[in-house]
Amino acid sequence: MMKTMSISVLGIIVGVVLVAILPPFLDGIARKVKARIQYRVGPPILQTYYDLQKLFGLPSLRPTENKWFRVAPYLALASAFSAAFLLPYGKWVPVKFSGDIVVFFYVLAMVSVAIIIGAFSTQNAHSNIGGHREMMMVLSVEPILGVALGIFAFKAGTLSLSAIPLKVPASFSTVLAYLLLIYAAYAESGFVPFDIAEAETEIAGGVLVEYSGRLLGVLEYAILAKRLVLLWLLSTFLTIPILRGIALTGVVGGIVVLAVQLILVLVAYPLIAALEATNARYRIDQAVALNTRIFLLSLVVLAVAAVGW
Amino acid sequence: MVTKECLAEFEDKFKGEIREKKFLTPTQILYLVDKKDLPDMAYYLQYHPEFDESYYVMGIGSDERQLAGKFAYAPVINMLDGSGKRENFYVILKARLDKDNPEFPSVAQKLPAALWAEREVRDLLGFKPLDHPDLRRLITPEDWPEGVYPLRKDHAYNASPAGELQDGYKKAPEDTSTVPIGPYHMALDEPAHFRLFVKGEEIVDVDYRGFYSHRGIEKIGEGRLTYNQIFYIAERICGICGFQHSSAYAMAVENIAGVEIPARAQYIRTILLEIERIHSHLLWAGVACHLVGFDTGFMYAWRIREEPVMWLAERLTGNRKTYGMNIVGGVRRDFLDYRKTEILDKMKQLKKDVEKLYNIAVSSDILIKRAKDVGVLPYKVAKDYGVVGPTARASGRNIDVRRDHKVFAYKDVDFDVPVYKDGDVLARLLVRLDEVLQSISIIEQAVDQMPEGDIFTPIGKLPPYQEALGYTEAHRGEVIHYVLTGTNNKVYRWKVRAPTYNNLAAVPEMLKGYRVADAPLIIASIDPCYACTERVQIVDVKTGKVKALNEAEFNDLSIKASEEL
């Protein structure tokens, strides 16, 4: 599987820089947009950086001897970064090999798994309920994401994540797969109405409740990074098929594609914020019911794709 | 008066037990009765076939050893005719209890509404309700010594003895795990402790432990203040319905003094009561939105609460929240003339804003999904527990003190009392939003019709050892104050019953069978006000807190000191 592995140093640099810098900035934009919808001035755009900076400077309380409690946030962050390395940035793909789509799928799930491990490593009832909810969410959303990616891979005839957008044909089933992907990315990111695992007003932060200081900072950072990865995946899948012609033509083309990807992300985030601001939170059973319905729908789409539409 | 013939049957049935009958006011009847048949009498009145909306209001315990050589326990029943044909009235069944052995047959064995009241008199006065189903501590903290009864007259108002720590929690049912909500929790604005016994996410049983923030207000009122100074502490019983409390107290004292307050004062009180209601309902709507993660609704509700409502309150009374307007005999300040048009303008603006809020809230499918068929409180349970206010009206109870007892200027204005049958959280939301629109209309009418004239009838010395009730319909339900005057312009016994006292007791019933995720919303749906409920006794708040944290569960966790990673 690894025999065709290729590594782009430039891609790694771009990826690291983006994933390291962008998530708190995007969160800042979202906070500002939400504030404006609610007639507030809102915090400065850079507020999330300040928050994280503060958290990183604070020691963490340890509610348990369980070492997984300390490992989990770093595991989550590492997983989010690993997933980011499999995505194309303009022309450059940090790490690419045939079958990396499977790895992408797993490392993305690993973020949630790490959060769940952290949540269950303490005896706090709120934390456990949060972990339980996160698990239900992962189990019901990941299949949708899997099917959507599967359809793309099937249509494009490749198992390399970065190669799919270059090859995927326009067809009825791919259009539906896009919709599935949008839904799955949104739900998986835990935006309202899917912020069920944290649900501050119900279970006091759920999976996050026992975390504090630096560990909390790392965990929040991992969650933000995961959101960026999902959004970047989406923007890649939208941008590259359209700009396929110039995507591989030299440095300039690569930069143009990168810029378009970035702009798409910057545009999508405020829209998501607006959606968040105008929604209430689902109860876990309602969310799971909705996810199940959409999963069944996705199977239909898969069948459509298999038929060749 | 229709009341006579309706009561004839009652008086006939219990003729052997009734010692004396007294009209405190034309609509407040006090029976001095033998304690033996207290449960039957209360049951008979609550389930009176003609007064079908009647309910058990409160149980007053008082130490009248200095007056009559005995203790007194007095359940109060609000006699309401749902059809509106008969005049409604209050019945107080006062039973004297032996000074050395204050036993009485528990009313709670027949009426769940009396469960808390009788635990309260046990805690505070040392009464012994016989055959009470659940006599755990309610009010005194876990380390309060046995045999010390703070509301007895021989207990100093500032004495706070220490005792042994006891465990007062319900045992968790088999195969359940415990999810604590509180004593501190985002969804609770004040300390309170719900222990949810859950299987998975489903709530099987609930234990409530509260009264962490008692301030001993009744005792202070009885011991230290004069009747005109009590207003300022009555107003501070609650940060939301302060004016309701001060008006109810004023009404009780005015009933004793036998004065009719000037019409203009009645109108001013009415307007302010309604402004307070609007502010409270908007605040609540915001919190409800916040609890389901719908923050835009939250911000919107609070914004319109701030701009026209609190803004207006500040201009009419001199403060956003503690109005300080009441005095026995009327109100202390008049509105400035030019404020009249301002009120009307702001009400117009508010009406638009509230309709918008209504649209936002109702058009949010998820909000509706989260609130519908959740936390259902059936009519029968609502009646059994004597639930009041919007919580009761959302369960089909057609009760509203403003209309039923014609307090203040409400008799002169037209308004509807919204009643919903469903009994779920959504119904409670809708009742409140409807009420806001009704309140706006009440204010508009009152401002239009407001008569000129005095705002205050002076009264001199209060007659000693007279008693009466005062009541208003607060945002959460009936607020009722009982006052027994003492000598020297002091109050001998002042009993306050806030609406949450009745509503909270029914919350465990609403929670059973629903999910943990619903719990904060259900608890919040009665708009609980712990400060109101917990006014009764002096408690060392510090020990209360420490005990709460000392629970075995938190012990196990024993949070270790921070450690660099």
Added chain:
Amino acid sequence: MEDVKISYTESLISWKRPDLRVGVPVTVKYPLVPTEKPPEYRGKPHIDPNVCIGCGACVRACPADALTAEWDLENGLKSIVSNPARCIRCGRCEEACPTGAMKLTLEFELATPNKEDLVEVVEHHLTKCKKCGDYTEFTERQVEKAFQILPKEIVDANALGEKMQLCRECRMEESVKILAAQGRIIGDPLLLPPQHAKGGEK
């Protein structure tokens, strides 16, 4: 699939904001910009030391013990002490004050590291007893004011002109003497007078 959300997006679009401030946030940069204070506002109480006569009516009315009277009978001083940190802004003192010296101001920004900074003290000199030379419980201004406002007939009828110059003990003695002279008290007048006004209210 996104159909669930359409209704919110729609409601967001159809949701008309108040015309005056489309998109303008309502957040006020409060400490940086002043807020409007209505004339009715009840803020920190303030005693005008030039008008106050030290009668203590406000002290008796205050339900929160924010106002106290302090006596220094050695040096003939009575101070009215107002502690706004205890004050609940009820306005009873303003109603009780006979001279209008006590007013609730519009001031409400009272944050301070030291609550003592807020305390206001108005010092009054007590008059001296014409007879024994001790200080009486009346302030100089109180006596002055009493003569100003009381009609002359009442002053004369009750011999207040005399009485107000005496301390409580001497006044009692005087009254007892007068009453005894009129035959309304039987027994030794000197056994009856109460305590001298040492200590005072608080």
